[in-house]
Amino acid sequence: MEEILDVENVSISFIQYTKGLNQQELQVITDLTLDISEGEILAVLGSSGSGKSLLAHAIFGILPENANLNGKIKYKGKELTQESKEELRGKEITLIPQSVNFLDPLMKISDQAIGHTESDEEKNEKKIKQREIFEKYNLGPEVDEMYPFQLSGGMARRVLVSTALLSNPKLVVADEPTPGLDEKTVEETLNHFKQMKENGVGVLLITHDIHAALEVADRIGIFYSGYVIEIAEKEDFTGDGENLLHPYTKSLYKALPANGFELTPGHQPLHGEIPNGCPYYNRCDMKFDRCENERPKLIDLGNKKIRCFKYEEGE
Amino acid sequence: MELKATNISFKYPSANKYLLKDINLELDNNKIIGLIGDSGSGKSTLCKILSGYISKYEGTVTFNGNTLPKKGFKPVQLIYQHPEKVMNPKWRMDNVLKESWDVDDEFLKEFGIQKSWLTRFPQELSGGELQRFSVVRSMNPNTQFLIADEMTTMLDAITQVQILDSVLKIVKQRKMGFLLVSHDMDLVNTICDDKIYLNDINGA
Numbered sequence: 081m082e083e084i085l086d087v088e089n090v091s092i093s094f095i096q097y098t099k100g101l102n103q104q105e106l107q108v109i110t111d112l113t114l115d116i117s118e119g120e121i122l123a124v125l126g127s128s129g130s131g132k133s134l135l136a137h138a139i140f141g142i143l144p145e146n147a148n149l150n151g152k153i154k155y156k157g158k159e160l161t162q163e164s165k166e167e168l169r170g171k172e173i174t175l176i177p178q179s180v181n182f183l184d185p186l187m188k189i190s191d192q193a194i195g196h197t198e199s200d201e202e203k204n205e206k207k208i209k210q211r212e213i214f215e216k217y218n219l220g221p222e223v224d225e226m227y228p229f230q231l232s233g234g235m236a237r238r239v240l241v242s243t244a245l246l247s248n249p250k251l252v253v254a255d256e257p258t259p260g261l262d263e264k265t266v267e268e269t270l271n272h273f274k275q276m277k278e279n280g281v282g283v284l285l286i287t288h289d290i291h292a293a294l295e296v297a298d299r300i301g302i303f304y305s306g307y308v309i310e311i312a313e314k315e316d317f318t319g320d321g322e323n324l325l326h327p328y329t330k331s332l333y334k335a336l337p338a339n340g341f342e343l344t345p346g347h348q349p350l351h352g353e354i355p356n357g358c359p360y361y362n363r364c365d366m367k368f369d370r371c372e373n374e375r376p377k378l379i380d381l382g383n384k385k386i387r388c389f390k391y392e393e394g395e
Numbered sequence: 396m397e398l399k400a401t402n403i404s405f406k407y408p409s410a411n412k413y414l415l416k417d418i419n420l421e422l423d424n425n426k427i428i429g430l431i432g433d434s435g436s437g438k439s440t441l442c443k444i445l446s447g448y449i450s451k452y453e454g455t456v457t458f459n460g461n462t463l464p465k466k467g468f469k470p471v472q473l474i475y476q477h478p479e480k481v482m483n484p485k486w487r488m489d490n491v492l493k494e495s496w497d498v499d500d501e502f503l504k505e506f507g508i509q510k511s512w513l514t515r516f517p518q519e520l521s522g523g524e525l526q527r528f529s530v531v532r533s534m535n536p537n538t539q540f541l542i543a544d545e546m547t548t549m550l551d552a553i554t555q556v557q558i559l560d561s562v563l564k565i566v567k568q569r570k571m572g573f574l575l576v577s578h579d580m581d582l583v584n585t586i587c588d589d590k591i592y593l594n595d596i597n598g599a
Contacts, residue, residue: 337585338581
């Protein structure tokens with residue numbers, strides 16, 4: 081399968097004013113590395129407020145102006161620039177935003193799904209396509225004329241999903257698609273991702289919901305204090321979690337009520353208090369001396385990746 | 396201790412149909428009960444009635460034989476999903492806590508609250524960190540019954556265990572009552588002594 085998206089060592093920081101004219105640089109993402117192939121669903125799992133949505137914003141080139149982006153984001157092997165992001169977004173790469181709040185409240189659904197058009201001819205063409213896809217997602221003609229506030233939670237989700245698919249994208253980025261939905265709608269939304277996968281679309285699922293991630297993703301990237309600390313395969317999240325590599329991932333798995341509800345003390349270091357060494361140093365029960373001041377790199381184990389000195393060759 | 400709901404019925408003023416109808420419920424501090432229901436089934440509304448946040452309903456709610464106080468501190472405290480919605484965004488966290496009670500260091504430590512968080516504003520903390528504050532705030536010494544309505548739904552699994560573990564410890568220590576409302580069956584089965592399905596007791 082061809083690799084579609086390759087994110088290498090991406091870091092994002094913000095310039096903030098503290099008091100008066102004093103500025104401070106706040107590092108939110110320190111090292112994010114991942115890759116997605118055609119027809120693959122990769123979930124990025126991180127707690128809410130950890131900054132993982134910024135990855136989506138970085139891919140689409142919609143970070144705020146005071147943000148500082150480093151590292152490489154490659155699409156089909158080519159590094160993305162702001163210009164190429166603007167060229168590709170909404171066409172080959174599309175976003176499924178978190179909620180209907182991302183829709184224009186004063187614009188009819190069909191008009192905003194179609195978006196900007198140059199001519200009447202183009203508009204009619206797109207309109208037909210839009211109706212086709214909406215129909216496929218069980219959205220009748222009456223939905224075209226509605227405004228966002230008239231949609232139920234499930235309908236809104238279907239509108240966002242079908243709008244994202246309108247341009248036959250190769251890559252879909254879904255930012256927190258499950259919270260606030262009832263179980264039936266969550267199930268339905270996750271099925272949409274499975275369908276995309278079958279059609280060869282690559283899906284980047286950004287979520288805090290481990291159940292959703294385990295249900296649809298092929299691989300899961302664990303995001304911790306601004307780092308991707310492990311990329312594991314879905315099958316690793318079984319049994320006692322013995323195939324999971326990072327101690328944090330193991331703890332996360334064992335903390336699920338169905339897997340023992342085990343207590344692990346400590347908290348993720350906040351933005352701005354991230355230690356020099358391994359971000360998990362304070363909580364780790366198998367740390368080495370070097371972990372305190374040396375940052376482990378993400379080690380490539382083929383499909384899996386792990387950021388921990390324990391798995392370095394020769395140790 | 397007894398939190399008792401008798402023939403509770405509720406409908407929104409604009410609705411024709413009752414959301415809750417003739418609900419009878421008796422809760423105490425001997426057993427931890429899990430309340431389960433689909434979204435939109437009226438779980439949260441029932442929680443608000445039981446804790447005194449909704450006053451226009453039919454039926455009666457009594458706590459230890461008395462109706463819930465309309466003024467002053469409420470002995471039945473409710474914690475719900477979104478801590479950011481119950482805090483003044485312009486207050487620093489130490490003031491947010493002080494609004495309820497003077498919390499000692501040991502208590503903060505039990506709930507994993509770092510001293511450095513106290514000078515931050517709510518929007519400078521993550522959901523898990525804020526929810527810890529929300530819980531500590533509701534643990535005023537006068538609180539006798541705690542209702543947790545999807546309290547840990549937005550949190551990662553590790554934070555969920557940490558918060559619930561501390562809550563249950565205090566609940567047992569102070570012999571408080573505790574009602575857990577959740578859609579997560581695994582969670583309910585793990586920590587509750589008994590469970591109630593809202594559909595079974597709702598006549599609507």
